[in-house]
Amino acid sequence: MKSEAHGRTAIWAITPNGAHLARIIAEGVAGSALFLSEKLDAKIEGAVRFNRLKDEVARQFARFPRHIFIMATGIVVRTIAAHLAHKTTDPAVVVCDEAGQFAISLVSGHVGGANALAREVARATGGQPVITTATDVNRVQAIDVIAVENELTIENPDAIKVINMALLTGNPIFLHDPYGKVAQRLPEDQVIPSAVDAFLENNAGIFVDYIRLDLPPHVLVLRPGSLVAGMGCNRGTDVGEMLDLLVETFAKNRLAMSSLRALATVDLKADEPGLLALAESLNVPITVFTRDRLNEVEQIPTPSAMVEKHIGVKSVCEAAALLATHRGRLIVPKQKTANVTVAVAADGCTLSASDPADRNT
Numbered sequence: 001m002k003s004e005a006h007g008r009t010a011i012w013a014i015t016p017n018g019a020h021l022a023r024i025i026a027e028g029v030a031g032s033a034l035f036l037s038e039k040l041d042a043k044i045e046g047a048v049r050f051n052r053l054k055d056e057v058a059r060q061f062a063r064f065p066r067h068i069f070i071m072a073t074g075i076v077v078r079t080i081a082a083h084l085a086h087k088t089t090d091p092a093v094v095v096c097d098e099a100g101q102f103a104i105s106l107v108s109g110h111v112g113g114a115n116a117l118a119r120e121v122a123r124a125t126g127g128q129p130v131i132t133t134a135t136d137v138n139r140v141q142a143i144d145v146i147a148v149e150n151e152l153t154i155e156n157p158d159a160i161k162v163i164n165m166a167l168l169t170g171n172p173i174f175l176h177d178p179y180g181k182v183a184q185r186l187p188e189d190q191v192i193p194s195a196v197d198a199f200l201e202n203n204a205g206i207f208v209d210y211i212r213l214d215l216p217p218h219v220l221v222l223r224p225g226s227l228v229a230g231m232g233c234n235r236g237t238d239v240g241e242m243l244d245l246l247v248e249t250f251a252k253n254r255l256a257m258s259s260l261r262a263l264a265t266v267d268l269k270a271d272e273p274g275l276l277a278l279a280e281s282l283n284v285p286i287t288v289f290t291r292d293r294l295n296e297v298e299q300i301p302t303p304s305a306m307v308e309k310h311i312g313v314k315s316v317c318e319a320a321a322l323l324a325t326h327r328g329r330l331i332v333p334k335q336k337t338a339n340v341t342v343a344v345a346a347d348g349c350t351l352s353a354s355d356p357a358d359r360n361t
Contacts (some may be wrong), residue, residue: 007115009066010035014053017098018070019044020123025096028124029117043280054079066092066117073104075205076110080107087111088144088157094118100125107243110144111154138166143206143220147183152208153223153258159220165203166190174198174205179224179347181208209344210259225261226347228287228328230321231275232265232307237339239277245342246278249335255344262287262319264293287324294319302334321345 008031013022019036023044026032034047050056051224053075061067062085069076073095084090092114093107103121104112112156113222115136118129135142143163147154154160166173166191175196177183182192190352192198196213199205205219210227250257263279264287265272279286294313299322303314317334325345332344 001054007034007230008064008093009068010060010064011068011070012053012057013040013070013276015071015098016252017039021070021098022068023069024100025121025124029068029120033064055092058083061091064091066094066113068094068096068117068121068135068164070096072195075104077105089155092117094121096121096125096127100127102128102130105128105132105220109136111133111141111148111157115146115304120146127160135164137318140164140166141185143167143182143196146182147222150181150224152181152224154218155221155223155256155258158219159218162218163206163220171204175208179208179226181224182206182222193205204325210256212254215336223256223258223261224347226325227255227259228262228264228324228345229260230264230317230318230319230324230345231269231278232345233269233272233274236341237272237274239274239281241337242274242278242340242342243281245335245337245340249332249342251288253332253344256283261282261326264289264324266291266313266316266320268314287320289320289323293323297322301330317341317343318345 011022011026011027011032012035014037022034026034036046036047036049038049038051039199042292057079061080065221080093083240087108088111090108090112092112094114094117095104095106104119105118107114109115115133116130121139122129144154144160170188170190172192173186173190174192175183176194176196196284197221199215207215207219208222208224210266215221233242260282263283265275267288267290269275270288274287289313291313294315296318300315300318307316308314318330319344322345325347328345328347330345331345334341334343
């Protein structure tokens with residue numbers, strides 16, 4: 001059982017039987033933190049004690065991606081209602097009765113993982129998972145589950161219901177998926193590989209790509225993390241200048257920022273404050289390469305004699321982007337301001353819709 005600060009799953013109990021079951025569940029669910037009413041006599045090492053459930057949940061709800069409440073469903077609904085935002089961002093919530101007979105997936109069954117958590121809890125208690133999402137009841141893979149399992153960012157979650165309804169009814173689904181991220185997970189007889197213009201009609205559609213297009217709202221847009229921005233900068237460059245160039249480059253070339261997987265640069269810039277701040281603000285890692293590794297990249301569209309003179313490499317941003325995508329394709333060559341350079345590369349796949357490299361941007 002891990003401490004509150006490190007746990008991923010908060011387990012809540014307000015009665016003696018609930019506390020006993022909470023200990024059992026904690027042994028079967030890794031990374032658990034126990035939250036028990038201070039009115040209980042049970043002495044459980046490491047448990048957080050609270051006075052009022054409502055107040056403690058308000059403090060902790062967003063801190064944990066998963067919550068298990070051992071109490072009546074009505075209490076839980078009233079307690080968490082004010083903290084719910086959207087099914088794609090809410091934590092998973094499972095409700096379990098004190099006897100451990102049922103583990104109910106209450107909130108965020110798919111994206112948040114409450115359905116899987118309910119099954120996990122049921123295994124720990126020997127009870128029955130209760131899952132009511134239509135796709136699970138009908139033994140159909142939900143598109144939001146497929147997206148999460150393939151690390152795809154859901155850009156317009158309101159379109160999820162259109163695709164899941166098509167999956168339930170057997171209606172055709174038009175699909176643009178150059179990376180093959182979801183095609184193999186969908187019923188073969190329902191999928192129609194599609195050009196982009198097919199999405200202009202009133203058809204259920206899934207668009208898996210890093211390119212930003214003006215698509216109808218019923219088309220589900222899923223973003224693969226397939227882009228790397230190679231970056232170089234002068235020492236002490238402000239993070240604002242870096243961010244402005246990056247955002248401008250992505251917008252100009254119709255690239256989705258949510259497909260940005262990482263930043264890449266030379267090891268000399270590994271401790272550059274502006275780059276570190278940029279990566280933190282974008283919630284992406286920084287991949288660094290030695291100068292020898294950067295010089296291994298031969299096909300550099302815009303080498304720099306000045307950079308080669310000062311640090312011994314003919315390219316930072318373009319070479320780093322290509323290396324970080326395992327010699328993928330450079331889709332945006334070097335762009336620059338007074339202090340920053342950026343280039344964008346994509347993982348290798350079939351050509352993307354309206355690829356920037358094909359539009360000579």
